[in-house]
Amino acid sequence: MSTNDPATGGRRAPDRRDLLAYASLAAAAMVVARPSWAASSEKGVTFFDTAEVYGPYVNEELVGEALEPFRDKVRIATKFGFAIDGTIGRDSRPERIRRVIEGSLKRLRTDHVDLYYQHRVDPNVPIEDVAGTVRDLIAEGKVLHFGLSEASAGNIRRAHAVQPVAAVQTEYSLIERSPERNGVLQVCEELGIGFVPWGPVGQGYLTGKIDEKSHFDPKTDMRSGFPRFSPESLAANRPITAFVQEFAARKGVTPSQIALAWLLAQKPFIVPIPGTRNIKHFVENLGATDVVLTPDDLREIATTLASHPFQGGRMNAEQMEQVEP
Numbered sequence: 001m002s003t004n005d006p007a008t009g010g011r012r013a014p015d016r017r018d019l020l021a022y023a024s025l026a027a028a029a030m031v032v033a034r035p036s037w038a039a040s041s042e043k044g045v046t047f048f049d050t051a052e053v054y055g056p057y058v059n060e061e062l063v064g065e066a067l068e069p070f071r072d073k074v075r076i077a078t079k080f081g082f083a084i085d086g087t088i089g090r091d092s093r094p095e096r097i098r099r100v101i102e103g104s105l106k107r108l109r110t111d112h113v114d115l116y117y118q119h120r121v122d123p124n125v126p127i128e129d130v131a132g133t134v135r136d137l138i139a140e141g142k143v144l145h146f147g148l149s150e151a152s153a154g155n156i157r158r159a160h161a162v163q164p165v166a167a168v169q170t171e172y173s174l175i176e177r178s179p180e181r182n183g184v185l186q187v188c189e190e191l192g193i194g195f196v197p198w199g200p201v202g203q204g205y206l207t208g209k210i211d212e213k214s215h216f217d218p219k220t221d222m223r224s225g226f227p228r229f230s231p232e233s234l235a236a237n238r239p240i241t242a243f244v245q246e247f248a249a250r251k252g253v254t255p256s257q258i259a260l261a262w263l264l265a266q267k268p269f270i271v272p273i274p275g276t277r278n279i280k281h282f283v284e285n286l287g288a289t290d291v292v293l294t295p296d297d298l299r300e301i302a303t304t305l306a307s308h309p310f311q312g313g314r315m316n317a318e319q320m321e322q323v324e325p
């Protein structure tokens, strides 16, 4: 899974095959419902994403129960780093990471995690100490690979110097292009690190199913507090979503498939993890691997998006403070 092959000094150009054993598109476990697990394995999906904080704990339990029969055929990624004390504070102290991995292994019903991400960089713990702790867990066989989520290019470099980073997970999509500008994609390419875009269908924005009349329940749906999901932003961004829908119809595919195919076309080391609770959406999203975007297609998408600046932040202010620029 790691692209940091010691034989080549860790400098080999990364490739999607390094990140996924069999599939070129991953299913995020956060929202995949039970009936789809068997379908996932039949379809060759082998890369599942979860985190201690999802639920909290409940999602890891679901993933553990569901994947137990397929454990040797799948790769499980999970994450540590939130305090889980009623706040959304961060806690990556080494002693806590060592405690958290034990709980994750138990809930996931496994003796190792394939990819262990720090969910958010902790300003109170030097990244070298985090990397060193995961290096120890790797030496103990509890973790196979180290990942970072929403980390800056600088912190990715510092961590990588202590323990090679196998994957970086950060929001990236047609409507969230920060990794192209802040050096994160570039550092992943340079260091041979896989890149895992979360929110690859724009947290639903790019599916053709959301518009200014959509309701996001504040009790159950965090998007209700995200600036880009306000009715005003949804209306202002209508030209972008309308273009994606129109473009998809011209290609004879769906908007979600265009969003995913666009990511797959950006770099060979990119592995998007669309999340869904819906088996039809799951199958539809997998179809993105068959969608071919020509250089003309990619040019048209780039030109159109450049002429319609996107409106609205991707998360609420508190959450944005925790992601590195």
Ligand SMILES: NC(=O)c1ccc[n+]([C@@H]2O[C@H](COP(=O)([O-])OP(=O)(O)OC[C@H]3O[C@@H](n4cnc5c(N)ncnc54)[C@H](OP(=O)(O)O)[C@@H]3O)[C@@H](O)[C@H]2O)c1
Residues within 6 Å of the ligand: 028, 029, 030, 031, 049, 050, 119, 149, 150, 169, 170, 197, 198, 199, 200, 201, 202, 203, 204, 205, 207, 209, 256, 273, 274, 275, 276, 277, 278, 280, 281, 282, 284, 285
């Ligand atoms: N590292 C991090 O900080 C972080 C943060 C957030 C998420 N994640 C991970 O990344 C995964 C994906 O991110 P995400 O779920 O936030 O964003 P996403 O995959 O871009 O969007 C998921 C949303 O889109 C809808 N959707 C997906 N495919 C669809 C389709 N074909 N047609 C219609 N609607 C569709 C889903 O609804 P339906 O259920 O109705 O399909 C869901 O509301 C998560 O599951 C989680 O594992 C990581």
